[in-house]
Amino acid sequence: MESMKDNSEKKLVTIKDIAEKSGYSIATVHRALNHKGGLSEDTRMKILNVANDLNYTNNYIASALSRKSIDIAIVLPNPQGFGKYYFSYMIKGIRNCYEELYSYNINLLECYYDKEESEEEGQIKRLQQLYFEKDHVLQGLIIAPISNSEVLVKTLQAFAREGTKIVFIDDDLPEVNRICCVAPSDEYIGNLGAELMSHMLKKQDGKILLAAGNPAQSAHTLNAKGFISYMKQYRPDIEVIVAEDGRDAQASYQNLKKLLHETDDIVAAYSVRAKNSIPLCRAIQDTGRIDDISIIGSDLFLETEELLESGVLSAVIYKNPYQKGYRAFQILFDAVIKNISPKEELIYVPISIILRSNLRFYKEFI
Numbered sequence: 001m002e003s004m005k006d007n008s009e010k011k012l013v014t015i016k017d018i019a020e021k022s023g024y025s026i027a028t029v030h031r032a033l034n035h036k037g038g039l040s041e042d043t044r045m046k047i048l049n050v051a052n053d054l055n056y057t058n059n060y061i062a063s064a065l066s067r068k069s070i071d072i073a074i075v076l077p078n079p080q081g082f083g084k085y086y087f088s089y090m091i092k093g094i095r096n097c098y099e100e101l102y103s104y105n106i107n108l109l110e111c112y113y114d115k116e117e118s119e120e121e122g123q124i125k126r127l128q129q130l131y132f133e134k135d136h137v138l139q140g141l142i143i144a145p146i147s148n149s150e151v152l153v154k155t156l157q158a159f160a161r162e163g164t165k166i167v168f169i170d171d172d173l174p175e176v177n178r179i180c181c182v183a184p185s186d187e188y189i190g191n192l193g194a195e196l197m198s199h200m201l202k203k204q205d206g207k208i209l210l211a212a213g214n215p216a217q218s219a220h221t222l223n224a225k226g227f228i229s230y231m232k233q234y235r236p237d238i239e240v241i242v243a244e245d246g247r248d249a250q251a252s253y254q255n256l257k258k259l260l261h262e263t264d265d266i267v268a269a270y271s272v273r274a275k276n277s278i279p280l281c282r283a284i285q286d287t288g289r290i291d292d293i294s295i296i297g298s299d300l301f302l303e304t305e306e307l308l309e310s311g312v313l314s315a316v317i318y319k320n321p322y323q324k325g326y327r328a329f330q331i332l333f334d335a336v337i338k339n340i341s342p343k344e345e346l347i348y349v350p351i352s353i354i355l356r357s358n359l360r361f362y363k364e365f366i
Contacts, residue, residue: 013054016100022050026099033103070336072098072140072329073109075126081114082248085301086274086321087144089365090169093325094142101333109138115248120146120216127155137162140332142325144169147216165335167328170219172346179335182328182347184319186219189351190226193270193296193317196353198235200294200314206267207239209259209293211252211276214245223272241266245276253279260287267293274299281312300354300362308356318352322365 019029024047031039032047077083079091091110098108113126123146130138141164145152153175160166160177172181197208210227213220228240243259246252260266260283269284271277277297284293290312297304297316307313327349334340354362 014100015103018047018051018054021054022047030102069105069107070139071107071109071134071136072142072332072336073111073130073138074142075111075113075123075130076142076144077119077122078112078114081112082119082275083112085278085303086299089299089301090144090321090325093322093327094329097326097329097333101329104333104337106333118247119214120149120152124152124155127152127159131155131158138164140164140336141166142169142328142332143167145171145173146214147171148173148218149216165332167332167335169324169328171217174345179341180331180345180347182324182331182349183219184349184351186222187226187229189317189319190223190228190272191230192226192351192353193223193272194227194230194234196315196317197268197270197294197296198231200296201235201238201268204267205237206265207241207263209256209263209266209269209280210240210242211256211269211271211273211280212242212244213271213273213276220272227270227272249275249279252276253283256280256283257287260284260289268295269293270296271298274301274304277307277313277316278303281307285312300366302366305359305363305366308354308359311356314355316354318354318362320349320351323349 015026015029015033019026022029024043028039028043029047032044033051074091074094076091077087079088095108098106111126111130113122115122127143138159141159143156143166145156145168153173156166156173156176166176166178168178168181170181170183172183208231210224212224215221224242231238231240241259241263243255246255256279266289269280271280277299281295281297284290284295294314295312297307297313298319299321300316300318304313304316308316327347331342331347352362
């Protein structure tokens with residue numbers, strides 16, 4: 001049996017652990033470990049003594065302080081722009097993990113992009129800017145690929161060839177030399193949405209309107225595929241009408257509204273992505289069908305919280321963007337600092353069904 005000392009030496013202790021044991025805040029511990037001002041010598045020594053007691057971590061801290069800083073970049077949609085419904089929560093998870101590991105001399109480069117002519121164009125442009133702007137090798141990169149286009153794959157391969165360690169979120173590109181992809185099983189999510197919908201409809205006849213997202217993103221297409229295949233197997237009497245994304249939220253709203261006007265017997269609707277949940281609900285409300293159509297949305301943010309509370313949304317499939325971001329940074333940290341990669345190339349995070357009755361348990365993630 002291993003001793004308690006052996007176990008403590010093998011455990012990766014974070015700045016948060018030192019803060020909890022010393023009784024000081026994370027910010028205070030960070031200042032002490034990085035020899036910054038604003039602390040009394042007594043406080044600094046108390047924190048350093050706690051860090052020294054946690055021998056294994058203390059070795060990492062000493063190593064971090066003796067080497068050059070490490071740069072890890074995240075390339076994601078602008079959390080104040082079109083990424084606010086989903087990616088803002090992923091970024092929150094990344095930042096929280098980064099703050100806990102800040103004492104390891106890491107710089108977090110937040111590289112956000114807005115839509116150009118397309119989401120993919122904005123992402124590629126920002127990646128290329130990052131590649132040509134840097135004057136040294138980037139040690140780590142977190143990105144949620146928009147597509148599997150040749151241009152995007154080649155751009156990411158250029159980073160990998162220089163030694164950048166890459167973690168994907170949501171969509172995997174195995175042809176790129178990446179560490180792993182952090183994602184739920186998207187086809188399973190679609191199955192889950194369809195199973196929930198089947199229980200809600202019981203023996204009711206009619207059609208389901210499926211807001212299928214961006215056809216270039218495998219996370220969306222797999223989700224839609226899972227939904228349709230489940231309905232075909234267990235409710236073949238119900239037809240699924242597929243509506244793909246418009247160029248923006250307003251175009252998606254108009255597409256959905258048109259389909260609602262053209263089809264009388266729609267009894268339910270399902271959205272595979274967060275940002276389509278709002279135009280889907282708007283379209284159903286504005287066509288006067290809200291009392292006739294049950295809606296399942298995607299992910300939890302302020303607007304879907306309000307729609308659940310008001311009863312416009314019957315349920316939300318929560319894909320856990322916060323945990324995806326947190327876990328992705330944690331994995332990249334281990335790979336860059338400790339040279340340890342996960343055993344699996346696909347890392348799954350749990351998903352949940354959120355109803356009005358259990359919404360209060362998830363509000364901390366909003």
